[in-house]
Amino acid sequence: MSDIQLVDAPAGVEGAGFFATSLDKAIGLARSNSLWPLPFATSCCGIEFMATMASHYDLSRFGAERLSFSPRQADLLMVMGTISKKMGPVLRQVYLQMAEPRWVMAVGACASSGGIFDTYSVLQGIDEVIPVDVYVPGCPPRPEAIIDGFMAIQKLVQTETLRRRSEPQYQKLLASYGIQ
Amino acid sequence: MGKFSNEELLNKLNAEFPEQLTVVGEPFGLLTLETGRENIIAVLSYLKNDAALQFIYLTDITAIHYPEEEKQIGVIYHLHSLVNNVRVRIKVFMADGDVHIPTATELWNGANWMERETYDLFGVIFDGHPDLRRILNVDDMTAFPMRKEFPLEDPNRVDKKDYFFGR
Numbered sequence: 001m002s003d004i005q006l007v008d009a010p011a012g013v014e015g016a017g018f019f020a021t022s023l024d025k026a027i028g029l030a031r032s033n034s035l036w037p038l039p040f041a042t043s044c045c046g047i048e049f050m051a052t053m054a055s056h057y058d059l060s061r062f063g064a065e066r067l068s069f070s071p072r073q074a075d076l077l078m079v080m081g082t083i084s085k086k087m088g089p090v091l092r093q094v095y096l097q098m099a100e101p102r103w104v105m106a107v108g109a110c111a112s113s114g115g116i117f118d119t120y121s122v123l124q125g126i127d128e129v130i131p132v133d134v135y136v137p138g139c140p141p142r143p144e145a146i147i148d149g150f151m152a153i154q155k156l157v158q159t160e161t162l163r164r165r166s167e168p169q170y171q172k173l174l175a176s177y178g179i180q
Numbered sequence: 181m182g183k184f185s186n187e188e189l190l191n192k193l194n195a196e197f198p199e200q201l202t203v204v205g206e207p208f209g210l211l212t213l214e215t216g217r218e219n220i221i222a223v224l225s226y227l228k229n230d231a232a233l234q235f236i237y238l239t240d241i242t243a244i245h246y247p248e249e250e251k252q253i254g255v256i257y258h259l260h261s262l263v264n265n266v267r268v269r270i271k272v273f274m275a276d277g278d279v280h281i282p283t284a285t286e287l288w289n290g291a292n293w294m295e296r297e298t299y300d301l302f303g304v305i306f307d308g309h310p311d312l313r314r315i316l317n318v319d320d321m322t323a324f325p326m327r328k329e330f331p332l333e334d335p336n337r338v339d340k341k342d343y344f345f346g347r
Contacts, residue, residue, distance in 0.1 A: 085318045113339045120325040121317060124336045 007033055010158075024162050031075070031101070032157035033063040035150075038074035040094060042081030045108035045140040049080050052143040062150060071097035076153060077130075080140075082110040083123045095130040096179065100165050103153050106132045107146055109139040131173055182266035184232075186211040189266065192233065196226055204271060212269045217281045220257075220272050224287055227259055227268065235259040235268065241284065241294035243302040247328045252276040255304055257284070274304075283308040301326035 010029055012021030037059075041049055053059050053067070068074035071094045083091055095104065106126050109115035112135045114124035126132060133156055136149035164170055174180055186206060193201055193213070200219050204212040215223055227235040239258035246252055251273035260267050272281060283306040284291040295306040296315040303324035306312055314321065323330055333340070 086316075088318075114334065114337060118333045118337050118340065120323075120330065120334060122334070124334050124338070128336065 024160075025158075027162065028158040028160060032154040034066075035062075035064050035075045035103075035153065035157065036066050036068040036073055037064050037076040037078050037150075038068050038071055038094070038098070040077060040079045040081075040091065042083060042087070043110065045080035045111070045138075048140045048143055048146060049078065049107065052146045057143040057147065059147065059150065062147070062154065064150065071095075072099060074098055075102060075157075077102065077104045078107055079104065079111045079126050080107040082115065082117055083126055084121050085123050086121075088123050088129045091126060092129045101157075101160070103133045103156065104130055105134045105136065105149055105153055107136045107149065108141055109137065112137065115139060129177065130179075131177060182261075183264040184266060186266075189233070189268065192230075193223070193226075197223060210267055210269055212271065214271045214273065217272050217274060220255075220270070221282050221284065221287070223270060224257065224259070224284055228287055233261060233266075234263050235261045235266075237262050238284070238288040238290055238294070239267070241291060241298055243298045243304050243326075245302060245327050249273070250275065253279050253302060253304060255281055255298065279303060280305050280307050282306070285309055300324070303327065 007029060009019065010021050010025035012019055012025070014020075039046065039049055041047075051057060053065075059065065064076075071077070075098075077095060077098060079091065095102070104126075106112045110117060110122070111126050112132075114122050116139075118124070123129065134149050134152045136145050138145050141149075171180070186209070189211060190203065190213075197215075197219060200215055201223070202214045204214050206212065227233055237260040239260045240256075241258075242256050244254045244256060246254070253276060254271050254273045256272075257270045258267065259270070274281065279302075281304060283295060285295065285306075286308070292310065293315060295304075295309055296312060298304050299306065299309075299312055300314045300316050301324060313319070317325065
């Protein structure tokens with residue numbers, strides 16, 4: 001017998017033959033358990049991501065086995081590795097090509113802050129060019145840390161209201177990066 | 181071992197270019213010469229085309245910055261004679277503000293990218309280069325980052341600020 005685990009239903013009103021909850025929660029539940037990550041792997045953190053995707057750590061347990069190498073279909077941009085200043089516009093372009101809702105995860109010290117590369121050629125954290133939702137520390141982070149970061153993204157996705165992306169606060173954030 | 185010694189090479193060069201080359205040293209058996217930019221192409225051309233020497237391989241063009249010297253910027257050529265297994269290094273120093281040197285692309289096509297890199301990082305202008313623009317750094321960069329006055333650490337770095345360390 002296989003032991004299939006289902007996600008818990010969100011909070012709602014239950015009675016005989018019906019279950020009612022808010023649309024936010026139902027959509028959040030669906031989205032958070034079928035995130036399509038776009039791996040933007042440039043260095044050793046990308047190798048850790050390969051381990052995270054492989055059978056031992058198995059990111060597909062979280063519904064993220066479908067990697068999207070096209071930004072159009074991706075929900076989550078996972079930036080793993082050193083981003084040089086010359087790569088900055090490319091990363092930004094990839095982010096712009098993603099459809100809303102989109103989330104960004106900076107994996108490892110280099111993507112988060114530039115890491116050991118405090119120098120003229122390296123971007124000092126990807127948050128200089130695109131907004132970031134979750135930072136995963138480590139050099140490189142272990143697969144457990146990447147999974148922990150991914151679960152933090154899932155929590156964000158679950159609890160986000162449907163209108164968050166049209167809120168003035170969010171628009172202001174994007175405007176501060178010169179997007180839209 | 182090379183097929184001719186550094187001494188023989190130096191004698192040949194001194195006969196061809198009297199009073200125009202000075203020996204800087206011979207570290208690890210690598211003969212290092214200095215010359216002026218007015219001679220550099222003639223010297224390189226002689227080394228490449230001489231039937232006995234045959235320094236046909238341009239290993240690298242790079243530069244160096246000594247801010248305390250009068251002639252601050254040096255351009256350095258590494259040549260390799262593949263058939264004779266002999267290497268030589270030639271340096272040309274120039275004063276800051278007048279960092280011009282003739283291009284070596286007419287001798288080696290491979291000098292193209294080497295000179296672009298040297299321009300990108302040190303701001304050396306190679307006169308006659310077919311396409312002298314930045315090769316490694318972002319196109320809108322205005323500084324030459326390998327010069328000593330360029331700060332080593334990126335000014336945009338925030339997590340190394342003193343207040344994070346109670347200073």
